[in-house]
Amino acid sequence: MSDFIWRNAVKIGLILGTVVLLASAIGMVEKFDERDLIVGILTLGQLLLYIPALYAGYLTVVGEKKHAPAPTLLGGALAGFITALPVVGLIFLATAWPGIREYFVNVSPALIEILTFGQGPVVGSLILIGIMAGLGLLGAAIHLIPVRVRRPIITALIVTLVVSLFSDVPLNVANQLLSRDTVRILFGTKGITVAAAIIIFVISLAAAVFWEWRGRDMRQSRQVSQDPAATKRRQRIVTIAMLLFLAILPQILGIFLTNVMAQVGTFALMALGLNIVVGFAGLLDLGYVAFFAVGAYVTGLLTSTSDLGLGMNFWLAMPIAVAASTITGIILGIPVLRLRGDYLAIVTLGFGEIIRVLVRSDLLKPVIGGAQGILNIGRPTIGNFEFVTPQHFYYLILAGCILAWFIASRLRDGRLGRRWMAMREDEDVAEAVGINLTTTKLLAFAIGATFAGLAGSIFASRLNSVFPNSFELLISINVLAIVIVGGIGSLPGVVLGAFVLVGLPELLREFEEYRLLMYGILLIVMMLVRPEGLWPSAVTKREMHADAEDAAREGIHPEQTAPLV
């Protein structure tokens, strides 16, 4: 029994130790150490060291049925200890051989300083080992606490950490609502103060305790009232509340966060479009950025007051730009009508690159500005009112997203949505039952491109300028990742995905250098833990879980056929 714990402790400790070593060696720890979570107590870099140790302890004994205190705690401590070893190795290696920096640029004296708490390699390593073994022990000790006590504490801890991690959000809100002195008590320059941390912890603990002890009754009473009319009414109320919330959001967020929201909205709008192509119709399009670029450039050319532009009114230019995107969608759709799966992905990827190369090219430089882009793009006006601030554009983008959502949901539930779905399931059979693949596919490409064009048009006007490097391949990948992480085919999922993949990185600018690494990790974790996405559509949910259902059913119904006619 305990033999199992030791082996597990070594295994998990080594795995997570390697993670810590990697995070240190590629510079994440050092970079993140600049960011305070709780001022004076915890930095993000330290968190990166401590969480794996804690988790190692937790994981080590997770398979045990009964937790005897002594082996559990010892196992956890051992796992934490082993997690510390690789990075301790790094400390001594770097101390003994300074030349290591030639190979690992990020193994700097500053990093070693952080890892050893400024105490020199020997004492520092001992402290580090001590802390990590202690955390491993703590992680294992979690299992010894009864669930009803454990859950609220963990919840409160996580809430506190998350709030401190995204302290920009409460900080900006507090700046709008509270006095300067109060804000200073709660927030440091980069993170929350100890006082704020305690307040948040206590409040979330109280809420979690309440939920733990009272929530069960509430959940049960809610399950009783599940007739369709009530569900529909509740949905309507939620929708209205959601819209109201989105409408007043810029007033409480402040300029910086509203700008972030505008960026999130731009991507959400694009993702809603790509979701039609990829999610509904099942056509993998990797060149989606092309339509975004067309929308942005056409708007730029038509409205710019510089030499390149025509100085047209934005409201006149936008429909033209959107129509141009739609037409581009159809034109690029025609050659790929006969392609499926991987081939389609590769060719569309090529189209995206063609557009990128074109806007950068010297050939078109006299027309669309080449690398210098287009400046002085016109802004929308209504009467004497001009859209200038992020808030104004936030509302414009919000309107675009609502429109796109509405159209997408109506089409999904109608005849065209059914055709897309059938085509996604089996193209040959879909054609045999009378679905014209050409129009059905082109409609998907065209409508998807339309949304991207709208996003591009607003984007150009919001930034007042367009440059070729806004239309890299990475944007296509980004939007596709939003659709997949959010939940393919799901409208709320896609919007949520935009928040997670566009909004959060804006708030965690420390992650900027490691953005792609984070994407990779996130995608792998998603595929392992939640392949259907964060907020899956009903269809995807049943696809992903159908195998389990099949297995369950096989035992129940042996062979059941209703008499014929």
Add this chain to the structure above:
Amino acid sequence: MAENILDATNVTKRFGGLVAVNRLDFSIPKGAIVSIIGPNGAGKTTFFNCITGFYQIDEGDIVFDGDSIKGRSPDRISHLGISRTYQNIRLFSQMSAIENILVGMEPRLQSHWWGPIFGMRGTKMEEEKAVVEANQLLDFIGLRGKGDSLARNLPYGDQRRLEIARALASNPKLLLLDEPTAGMNPRETAETTEFIRNLRDEIGITILLIEHDMRVVMGISEDITVLDYGEKIAQGSPAEIQRNPRVIEAYLGRGAAGAATLEVTA
């Protein structure tokens, strides 16, 4: 002789050097149940695929109800009034039973794709009517109340019938059934045979059948065509086919041809 709904003349389909269907003449009288039989690889399914436009024929012509279907795409042929089922069931497995039937109605639906966006009345009414009709079809195949189950979750026999219902949803004039009783036990086979006969008698639809189960073929066909290596080797009533020496040879080998008559329960 009754009027023919389908006339195939001199149809040839080649895959590289392999001649899958060779100068086949074939016709189906209106309102008949006609079968194509033959050993594995005889070209039966290939011929089906030629009729439904999935394959383009290399020579000859197929005329359906006065229109040549040569060069038409599968979706246009289905608009003309030909529907089919598949040897290995090919439902839209992640869609519900009723959605499968609704997709099958495609050739009959008129509404524009943008109808739902503006909540247009015509679109709404057509959809409502389609759902009502789809439910009637579900009743007809004995799947009342199972409309919301996913196609893949239905029992095997139900899936077979759902596939037929999807084919019927477009109100076709000609229904092609590719081994409708494959993988069924004797009781299910008997039920399905009865079901196919009823289809013709009640709806008056013409049926072309590919089938390996001789009891089914001999039981319901009015006319049987036997293919071997892509060529027609015999045609006639069930009784004639059972006695035909070339058919027996194709199925049982040369030695058996002299004495035996084709086992009805083969």
